[in-house]
Amino acid sequence: MSDTKHNTEDYLRMYRQMVRIRTFEDNANQLYLSAKMPGLTHMYSGEEAVAVGICEALTDSDRITSTHRGHGHCVAKGAEFKAMFCELLGKEEGYCRGKGGSMHIADQSHGNLGANAIVGGSMGIATGSALRAKLQGAEDVTVCFFGDGATAQGLMYEVMNMAALWNLPVIYACENNGYSEYTKTEEIAAGSITARAEAFGIEAHQVDGQDVLGVNALMQDLVPRARKGEGPFFVELMTYRYHGHHVGDINREYYRAKDEEQDWKENRDPIIRMRAWLVEQGIASEDEIEAMNSEIREDAAAAVDYALKAPYPDTREVDMHVYTDIAHACA
Amino acid sequence: MSDTKHNTEDYLRMYRQMVRIRTFEDNANQLYLSAKMPGLTHMYSGEEAVAVGICEALTDSDRITSTHRGHGHCVAKGAEFKAMFCELLGKEEGYCRGKGGSMHIADQSHGNLGANAIVGGSMGIATGSALRAKLQGAEDVTVCFFGDGATAQGLMYEVMNMAALWNLPVIYACENNGYSEYTKTEEIAAGSITARAEAFGIEAHQVDGQDVLGVNALMQDLVPRARKGEGPFFVELMTYRYHGHHVGDINREYYRAKDEEQDWKENRDPIIRMRAWLVEQGIASEDEIEAMNSEIREDAAAAVDYALKAPYPDTREVDMHVYTDIAHACA
Amino acid sequence: MREITLSKAVNEALAEEMRRDETVFIIGEDVAEAGTPFKVLSGLVEEFGTDRVLDTPISEPGFMGIAVGAAMTGARPVVDLMFGDFLFLIMDQLCNQAAKSYYMSGGKLNVPLVLRTNLGATRRSAAQHSQSLHALVAHIPGLKVAMPSSAYEAKGLMKTAIRDDNPVVIFEDKLMYNDKAPVPEEEFLIPFGQANIKREGRDVTLIGTSSMVQVCEAAAETLAAEGISAEVIDPRTIVPLDEATLLASAKKTSRVIVVDEGHQSFGVTGEIASRINEKAFYHLDAPVLRMGAMDVPVPFSPALEDITVPTPEGVAEAARRLMSGEMIHAA
Amino acid sequence: MREITLSKAVNEALAEEMRRDETVFIIGEDVAEAGTPFKVLSGLVEEFGTDRVLDTPISEPGFMGIAVGAAMTGARPVVDLMFGDFLFLIMDQLCNQAAKSYYMSGGKLNVPLVLRTNLGATRRSAAQHSQSLHALVAHIPGLKVAMPSSAYEAKGLMKTAIRDDNPVVIFEDKLMYNDKAPVPEEEFLIPFGQANIKREGRDVTLIGTSSMVQVCEAAAETLAAEGISAEVIDPRTIVPLDEATLLASAKKTSRVIVVDEGHQSFGVTGEIASRINEKAFYHLDAPVLRMGAMDVPVPFSPALEDITVPTPEGVAEAARRLMSGEMIHAA
């Protein structure tokens, strides 16, 4: 935070990316509520500082793996609204040609190796990407995003062990939003999450996931160290999801108090915090910020419109992409 | 060790059980070398103090789960030679009617829930047995035996987490014999094994696995505490296997020095140590011990003889015991 | 007779069996207060408490293993696996442990557990939340496999499953949870291995599993209007399979179509078709036709997903082809 | 032509491909200095170093996941899974991740990896080390499945598999590692989806996979002596399956037996038999017969194990029954 003047652009971009995520989610939720989106989806709103703080420390050749709650990672790693909304609606122009949908969304060209509908399912993939980097002498780092709930999957311990033994350039980013589905983290996680990583000899950090600058500062330290072979690292980011587990989880007082939600939204919102800081530091005026916000809103609205009108994939695509070399798997 | 006089019988039984295991293994190895045993088998020789020190702290209603290296656990938990050798040879009178063999051997009536040929495969089973005990208000404790290599299986972390959350009466007994197959433990285990358990909030101990009295003393403390709901516990027992990974692993200098083997055999053998202590404490004379040893040797020889002559199961048994209620699964 | 939803039917079956037998308990993710994401278990924790309706961390292999151990030692766990797709995570505990324990122990250690899970596409849940994987489980000796086709079967088969002394896997169709059917108030069980002739017919036999029974019934309606009399049979359990009923119908109609929602290749349709071909060959006027789901991962896009599964129109069309003798030229 | 063992053939294939393509590496347990328990990989680590022949901890799901990630990002891992039975541990990474990535990403993220594993009973290894689980893998779209029947196929198919841009699973028969066959010194590849007519015949077609090809050839010898001319076909890959060659033979001989070492029910024999029944029905003089392994867990006892798998005598006997027309009465 010392380089305020020099990093003006970076700060504005972080803010912008967080607002883009929030705006994307607001639209996705609206599409669900108005029955225009097939299926369900998991909102990232509230957790923006995590994806943005991390991805802003990465280059395009760095990789990430994402989760069922993956829109935020996707935007933060460089995706565009149009192809994202198209994917959400199952349209041909979606990043996955409509075959993936919300739970598999990814802008693969920016190093996103895919959202994953298996909780913890991407931990091996991220670690393998890092192994490939090491074996091939590439300099990229891979960040593995996952939730607190995913720490219950044994796969995590298997791959952390190998990452530690082999000093792989991977950073495990645990987004601890206090819940997995309808259950509080303390009911499903014994002991300490960071201690689990430390037991494998992995340097672990816990950080406020609502503070984008704090998250980014930590990552600006860890990413280059990982590139140099000092990894792996483990980061637990304390955060919160504003919506229910998915868009359909509306009456949730039986597991989570409204007061708690309100407290996080009002007092710890990452966007509000960053906005106040930008203004306070004189990096942007309220007007400039409002202008940015509306531009993003318009962008999103246009992309939604576009996606709603975009065509579905041709039905002949149904058995394409099963194999790389067999045009139609069922022919 | 203060109660030397009162516990004479216990001490003698511990010694006896260790010798029984060693003798069983010597015979099994011989059966292999003389091509009388089908398949391969994994010798427990060298690790006797672990199984015996632990099982002597258990009652018949306590449960254990065992491993591919399971003969020692089986003997220690109360099995007889005859049915064991019959099982090893695939005979009808084996504990598993010849269907299990060495890797699934178990005297089920003494609470042995089975050897297991999947490394780490029994960790859930042991934890589930403990859950059942808790749910039903039973007082039994379950001990889960597994090797250092098995700590690489994610399942272990999943079930330790649940055992810790639910305070289950289970004791995880990690037999760290320095190797998994042909690989040294330090090459496959990052960080610290006990710290991994501690990270889940589980009390963990490391103990000399060649000292049967030390192992037993620790278990005499932990087992009653587990019964009272103070579990789970984790114990890492430092031990050594004298033979190769299995009976066929004979030329093993490429991964393990002969000197190292010799050192363990000569200077840390659990049976030699216990024998010296028994004599020194005046609990048994050399002669008495020799007599005990030869009695065990004769027992084993007779059992081998019996098993060699015993009949194979009738071929009609091949599709029995697939289901409890379908006499012949393929009929 | 009163009509209740499939969801309610399962709930009733569980409640009745839990009242009858104290050793029955439920274990899985968000099964307690949340009553599962599909709300199938709502109310059970209120009646039976958190000791018998156990919320777990997201550790499918772990809690499956725990269930095996609990079942081996005197409890009757009902495991709740939220999506059938997660079977891939628990295959070792299910297929290497639960399925084989009774056999490997020579008839000593049986595993009376029920695994409740689901199948079914067209819910817009994409490739990792839409699979119908019952064929995999049916391939493994030692497991029984039930596939209820309505609320009635869901209740009767669940009760039978819980009383069965073997591991049983029940696949509910997640699209059918809200479908109602007449279900008696009085207690009833449906024996395993007894197919149900849903509709009698002369010209063609339609064998359907799970929701495909409805598809076959709808096809039969259409065909009836055209003067083609279709017999519809629901095997109800595919292991054990009521071959006799299927063969009798095949011999009567001489034409058979097998409809199942699993992938067609190497799946259920091949098994059933083969048995009929083998044992009713000389009675058949045409080859047994198979209609499974397409051999493609389930796509998200509604435009694609809907064409991957058998439909009433498709089945009716196939029946017409069979009747027209057109097959002769194809084969 | 020189004759080499199947083991040596695999070793050569790997060495050649690793020389040709730097991105190929091997990952698995005890693959380096130990060269696997079956010694198939002996010498490779000496040539390629521990960076390309990677020893892992006993973490099958972990290293399978790592391979997926490495493959997605530009490497070509060959995963060594020590026993086919351990497939149950890696199904999620194999079937939910590797198999579906290309499809879910709309053709963007392919996974060029090879999973080397084995099948085959009668090694006295009991139920958890003797399974032939290829049918499970074949059921999942997105995976290719190769089943070499001799050293020649083992080499040619392995080389093709490594160059394939899709995930390929190769099942070697662990009983055949020391079997020799003529294998050219010059480089060759065997394309996927091309069956091999091992022996031409007129009267009956014997389709065998993996070691069952030998069984069929032996049966054909016996039958020839009796004046029955059997055609023996090896599909070589079951996904993709060379239907055309199988159908042509079926139409020529009018009688078919399918022999496979997987469990018979819900397995490979049902699929192949059904396809032939469907598409060559009016050419068949008798139903297609199936001979799989018995539907029982593999028993340890030699007296039982040997009768669980198809034998040349059994196949010859079935062929005689087919020829005699006896089937008419059975069906």
Ligand SMILES: Cc1ncc(C[n+]2csc(CCOP(=O)(O)OP(=O)(O)O)c2C)c(N)n1
């Ligand atoms: C293997 C697996 N088990 C269960 C689920 C169902 N499920 C989807 S999200 C979720 C909770 C995940 O919690 P967490 O990892 O904390 O992520 P969050 O949703 O809080 O972002 C569960 C149980 C799943 N998708 N995959």
Ligand SMILES: Cc1ncc(C[n+]2csc(CCOP(=O)(O)OP(=O)(O)O)c2C)c(N)n1
């Ligand atoms: C899941 C699984 N992976 C691999 C193997 C092959 N295997 C058998 S024993 C063994 C080593 C086990 O090491 P450890 O747990 O330390 O036990 P030890 O043999 O030293 O007693 C391996 C890799 C197996 N049986 N199961």
Ligand SMILES: [Mg+2]
């Ligand atoms: Mg969470």
Ligand SMILES: [Mg+2]
């Ligand atoms: Mg060991």
